[in-house]
Amino acid sequence: MSAVPDDDLPQDLESRVIDDHHQAIKLWLRMLACTTRIESVVRNRLRSEFATTLPRFDLLAQLEREPEGLTMGELSQRLMVTGGNVTGVTDQLEAEGLVKRTPRANDRRAFTVQLTPAGKRQFRRMAAVHEQWVIELFAGWNADEKTQVYAMLAGLKKHLGGVDMAPPRRSKPKKETA
Amino acid sequence: MSAVPDDDLPQDLESRVIDDHHQAIKLWLRMLACTTRIESVVRNRLRSEFATTLPRFDLLAQLEREPEGLTMGELSQRLMVTGGNVTGVTDQLEAEGLVKRTPRANDRRAFTVQLTPAGKRQFRRMAAVHEQWVIELFAGWNADEKTQVYAMLAGLKKHLGGVDMAPPRRSKPKKETA
DNA sequence: TATTGTTATACTCTATAACTATA
DNA sequence: TATAGTTATAGAGTATAACAATA
Numbered sequence: 001m002s003a004v005p006d007d008d009l010p011q012d013l014e015s016r017v018i019d020d021h022h023q024a025i026k027l028w029l030r031m032l033a034c035t036t037r038i039e040s041v042v043r044n045r046l047r048s049e050f051a052t053t054l055p056r057f058d059l060l061a062q063l064e065r066e067p068e069g070l071t072m073g074e075l076s077q078r079l080m081v082t083g084g085n086v087t088g089v090t091d092q093l094e095a096e097g098l099v100k101r102t103p104r105a106n107d108r109r110a111f112t113v114q115l116t117p118a119g120k121r122q123f124r125r126m127a128a129v130h131e132q133w134v135i136e137l138f139a140g141w142n143a144d145e146k147t148q149v150y151a152m153l154a155g156l157k158k159h160l161g162g163v164d165m166a167p168p169r170r171s172k173p174k175k176e177t178a
Numbered sequence: 179m180s181a182v183p184d185d186d187l188p189q190d191l192e193s194r195v196i197d198d199h200h201q202a203i204k205l206w207l208r209m210l211a212c213t214t215r216i217e218s219v220v221r222n223r224l225r226s227e228f229a230t231t232l233p234r235f236d237l238l239a240q241l242e243r244e245p246e247g248l249t250m251g252e253l254s255q256r257l258m259v260t261g262g263n264v265t266g267v268t269d270q271l272e273a274e275g276l277v278k279r280t281p282r283a284n285d286r287r288a289f290t291v292q293l294t295p296a297g298k299r300q301f302r303r304m305a306a307v308h309e310q311w312v313i314e315l316f317a318g319w320n321a322d323e324k325t326q327v328y329a330m331l332a333g334l335k336k337h338l339g340g341v342d343m344a345p346p347r348r349s350k351p352k353k354e355t356a
Numbered sequence: 357t358a359t360t361g362t363t364a365t366a367c368t369c370t371a372t373a374a375c376t377a378t379a
Numbered sequence: 380t381a382t383a384g385t386t387a388t389a390g391a392g393t394a395t396a397a398c399a400a401t402a
Binding site: 038137 | 201215309317
Binding site: 231232233259260262263266285286287288 | 368369370371372373376377378379
């Protein structure tokens, strides 16, 4: 049926490739298949092993590296989600005793959010296991391959930083905000 | 603040790296940052340019490469989502006139789902633009780099096929299902 | 008036499970 | 009894917008 039998797993998103030889698309679909799979394994394991989610884990990770704490706004920026979401996740973590909000002396609108001692312990426990998972998931690559891809991704990431959400003009450029 | 200034974008998920030198974790976070960014650009543009979503686009793509059509169950497998979701997406696309369900002669429980002529036209229009986006997003890599990563990802993907959702036993192996 | 954070709401995406109609 | 598909429901994850308190 398909003119391109490809080489491995047939029944996943990568098979979205039509019958073409378009390098970028094929690369993208394969890369997406890998990250989707890894992310899904991590999410599942975080849920079954620690009854938590990736956004919660990420929030704790941000706090772990800032012992001084962060404001809600700073968390929102770093996690790249809107403020309402940070409020919700923080509420949950605070109810579980893993983080605490402390009013700021100089600006009574803002809080400092920090890990509690229990939060620190819990996060470190999770982070250690999480790292083993990632090591396991990337065992398909040896150290050299990992280093190589890591270096290449730096270039891609830098490029992506300059790409706009809005598509580039395909028809008349129309004076470009004149 | 952070002992590892890293090299580029400071305020995103990659900054989830703590101050360690753990190769696999650093690689994973950088890879995730890239794919998240690309996926988010694609989702946004699909919405703003074509008022559609990635799952809808993916379903159309599956049908486009199978002119004979697919059953709901086959779509479910290929898109790696449960049946109820396929029903929902198919309902929407059918309402928009892009796909059609045809009862099967031999098994009256099942349908053949196919693109309508309008669906074919619409998908091809979207696919062409989508490919340009992906080319633009991967312009940070030259042809050699793309080829190299594509090849390496094959190995990673193959490895991931053998990784279980459940974490490997970390304590007593306990007879391993005897 | 602008900013910090919260609340309310809604939509996408996905899963599970009960259900219908065939087989 | 098993299978194909649907329906109903729930929950994660995210966004927008109106709002309160403070700056």
